[in-house]
Amino acid sequence: MNTQTLYDKLWNSHLVRTEPDGTALIYIDRHLVHEVTSPQAFEGLRLAQRKPWSPISMLAVPDHNVPTTKRSGGIADPISRLQVETLDANCNEFGITEFKMNDIRQGVVHVMGPEQGATLPGMTVVCGDSHTSTHGAFGALAHGIGTSEVEHVMATQCLVAKKSKSMLVKVSGVLRNGVTAKDIALAVIGKIGTAGGTGYAIEFGGDTVRALSMEARMTLCNMAIEAGARAGMIAADDTTFAYLKGRPFAPHGAQWDQAVTYWRTLHSDEGAKFDTLVELNAADIKPQVTWGTSPEMVVAVDGLVPDPENAPDAVKRGDWERALAYMGLQANMPIEQIKIDKVFIGSCTNGRIEDMRAAAAVAKGKKVAGNVMLAMVVPGSGLVKAQAEQEGLDKIFIAAGFEWRDPGCSMCLAMNDDRLSPGERCASTSNRNFEGRQGQGGRTHLVSPEMAAAAAIAGHFVDVSKL
Amino acid sequence: MNKFTLLDGLVAPMDRANVDTDAIIPKQFLKSIKRSGFGPNAFDEWRYLDHGEPGMDNSKRQLNPDFVLNQARYQGAQVLLARENFGCGSSREHAPWALEDYGFRVIIAPSFADIFFNNCFKNGLLPIRLAEDKVDALFKAAAKAVGYRLTIDLEKQLITTPDGQRYAFEVDAHRKYCLINGLDDIGLTLKHKDDIKSFEAKHRAAQPWL
Numbered sequence: 001m002n003t004q005t006l007y008d009k010l011w012n013s014h015l016v017r018t019e020p021d022g023t024a025l026i027y028i029d030r031h032l033v034h035e036v037t038s039p040q041a042f043e044g045l046r047l048a049q050r051k052p053w054s055p056i057s058m059l060a061v062p063d064h065n066v067p068t069t070k071r072s073g074g075i076a077d078p079i080s081r082l083q084v085e086t087l088d089a090n091c092n093e094f095g096i097t098e099f100k101m102n103d104i105r106q107g108v109v110h111v112m113g114p115e116q117g118a119t120l121p122g123m124t125v126v127c128g129d130s131h132t133s134t135h136g137a138f139g140a141l142a143h144g145i146g147t148s149e150v151e152h153v154m155a156t157q158c159l160v161a162k163k164s165k166s167m168l169v170k171v172s173g174v175l176r177n178g179v180t181a182k183d184i185a186l187a188v189i190g191k192i193g194t195a196g197g198t199g200y201a202i203e204f205g206g207d208t209v210r211a212l213s214m215e216a217r218m219t220l221c222n223m224a225i226e227a228g229a230r231a232g233m234i235a236a237d238d239t240t241f242a243y244l245k246g247r248p249f250a251p252h253g254a255q256w257d258q259a260v261t262y263w264r265t266l267h268s269d270e271g272a273k274f275d276t277l278v279e280l281n282a283a284d285i286k287p288q289v290t291w292g293t294s295p296e297m298v299v300a301v302d303g304l305v306p307d308p309e310n311a312p313d314a315v316k317r318g319d320w321e322r323a324l325a326y327m328g329l330q331a332n333m334p335i336e337q338i339k340i341d342k343v344f345i346g347s348c349t350n351g352r353i354e355d356m357r358a359a360a361a362v363a364k365g366k367k368v369a370g371n372v373m374l375a376m377v378v379p380g381s382g383l384v385k386a387q388a389e390q391e392g393l394d395k396i397f398i399a400a401g402f403e404w405r406d407p408g409c410s411m412c413l414a415m416n417d418d419r420l421s422p423g424e425r426c427a428s429t430s431n432r433n434f435e436g437r438q439g440q441g442g443r444t445h446l447v448s449p450e451m452a453a454a455a456a457i458a459g460h461f462v463d464v465s466k467l
Numbered sequence: 468m469n470k471f472t473l474l475d476g477l478v479a480p481m482d483r484a485n486v487d488t489d490a491i492i493p494k495q496f497l498k499s500i501k502r503s504g505f506g507p508n509a510f511d512e513w514r515y516l517d518h519g520e521p522g523m524d525n526s527k528r529q530l531n532p533d534f535v536l537n538q539a540r541y542q543g544a545q546v547l548l549a550r551e552n553f554g555c556g557s558s559r560e561h562a563p564w565a566l567e568d569y570g571f572r573v574i575i576a577p578s579f580a581d582i583f584f585n586n587c588f589k590n591g592l593l594p595i596r597l598a599e600d601k602v603d604a605l606f607k608a609a610a611k612a613v614g615y616r617l618t619i620d621l622e623k624q625l626i627t628t629p630d631g632q633r634y635a636f637e638v639d640a641h642r643k644y645c646l647i648n649g650l651d652d653i654g655l656t657l658k659h660k661d662d663i664k665s666f667e668a669k670h671r672a673a674q675p676w677l
Contacts, residue, residue, distance in 0.1 A: 435490060
């Protein structure tokens with residue numbers, strides 16, 4: 001019998017046509033839109049006198065530019081404000097559902113979509129944002145696209161694509177105390193490198209992954225792009241269905257039952273062939289901290305900053321030296337001795353309710369260290385914020401000296417006012433530690449929410465598994 | 468989109484791996500609602516000594532003398548020589564817009580990030596994957612000779628060096644066709660409108676909850 005991977009099934013069920021060279025037209029079920037990568041696409045539609053093929057497949061939200069304080073006063077920066085207003089106007093003109101800045105459902109697009117049930121198993125999901133891989137956690141084929149492709153999907157409901165190779169990342173066993181999906185993701189990237197997944201669609205499997213909650217699965221798939229893979233995915237199962245049931249965009253009644261029957265087929269068949277297999281033992285994974293300017297520059301919290309002398313080749317040695325200089329770190333320094341100036345808890349990677357709970361559990365009854373100038377918690381959406389407040393998490397954070405903000409992308413990429421100053425060092429739950437990512441000259445260390453909260457309290461990195 | 472057929476261009480080397488799209492065009496310039504004018508801010512944080520913001524007069528800003536593209540010998544470069552995983556990170560198409568607006572038409576590297584690679588073809592930029600040892604040889608040659616140029620023939624899928632060495636490269640037939648003819652995909656895809664409609668009808672019948 002012909003065995004198929006989950007990726008094969010998702011690809012084949014959306015194939016409109018294939019050209020002789022393998023270039024295919026793939027039908028897109030869900031198109032998520034935000035303010036940064038869409039204005040030029042809408043303008044392109046207008047110039048060509050085209051209309052969106054299926055406005056109901058689209059769902060829009062402003063997230064990158066929105067302020068996380070004093071939101072009722074609007075956006076102070078006129079350029080940011082124009083970009084958000086342009087999204088509002090475009091959605092209005094073309095009849096696209098949008099959760100505007102002051103709607104409680106507003107949030108980071110990759111938190112908002114799943115929360116609304118707008119991402120369903122078996123779907124193809126695109127968005128002009130590389131972290132669209134997040135939605136693969138539902139057994140969907142989801143990946144980021146550029147603005148030309150945003151316009152293409154708007155106009156044709158299809159994407160021109162070529163099938164990727166397939167990679168299975170299999171994680172087995174029980175995670176240590178204090179080790180999270182974020183640490184799995186960083187450990188995978190540390191192992192295969194930021195280009196390790198280039199040209200691949202990654203499926204995450206194994207009993208460790210099966211045991212993860214939906215929030216944790218989203219964190220894992222979110223970071224697939226940092227391993228170079230446009231798409232990450234996890235087979236749909238009862239955890240997926242329990243998360244989706246009753247959400248606004250999810251099917252209801254008889255259609256729910258019909259959908260679940262189909263969704264149960266969305267897994268790789270026994271014996272399905274992958275082009276590459278990567279295996280990790282969960283028990284080997286410790287809390288991770290990045291030390292450099294690429295997510296692959298990562299070590300366990302009890303490790304040392306690497307020495308460029310030990311780099312595998314000359315190009316890497318140069319990269320490590322540049323990274324150490326930029327980060328202001330010495331080779332062979334223990335990670336736990338690195339002192340931090342700021343803490344950012346939030347983003348499409350770690351801005352969900354579980355992340356808020358995990359960070360609050362560490363912060364409860366403690367105080368942010370004196371050397372930490374700012375520790376901010378930015379919930380991923382208005383609904384995450386409301387839920388957290390209902391649980392009293394906001395009070396825990398505020399009592400400990402954290403700032404409790406309004407939802408948005410915030411200091412993950414620092415397009416709004418939330419940013420690092422040159423030389424400032426941040427423990428961040430976001431996804432990229434590139435030079436300047438959180439502000440020009442800013443120094444980012446990627447960690448889990450638990451590790452970020454623990455660093456805020458201690459003033460330096462500590463092994464959360466030992467607390 | 469600009470057509471690409473044949474180019475004889477000056478080469479500039481960028482000798483570091485994992486050059487990300489945040490470095491190619493920093494986030495503050497993504498607030499623009501236009502798709503042009505990003506060239507003066509390409510590599511902004513590396514290129515200038517001050518902090519750049521939209522709306523600044525870039526001609527009055529102080530250039531970083533240590534940044535490779537600021538060297539006199541690389542002015543007017545159209546071919547960027549790069550290392551592994553060029554264009555990683557964010558999906559921002561502003562990155563190829565900035566490179567193209569700066570004047571580049573070709574990027575040669577051992578590997579590219581998938582989304583960036585794809586975005587290049589939509590903007591008249593040709594990204595070429597070449598084996599690491601060949602890229603290395605080109606880096607050495609470009610460092611040695613001031614004014615080092617390469618000829619890139621997309622039709623024949625050939626790079627020719629000044630001393631007549633030839634490197635063949637791969638490119639998808641569909642992408643090559645679009646680039647040579649300066650075609651955008653939407654018009655081509657809409658030729659298959661009936662296929663899309665019939666697929667959509669079947670798809671929705673099978674999954675009525677969509």
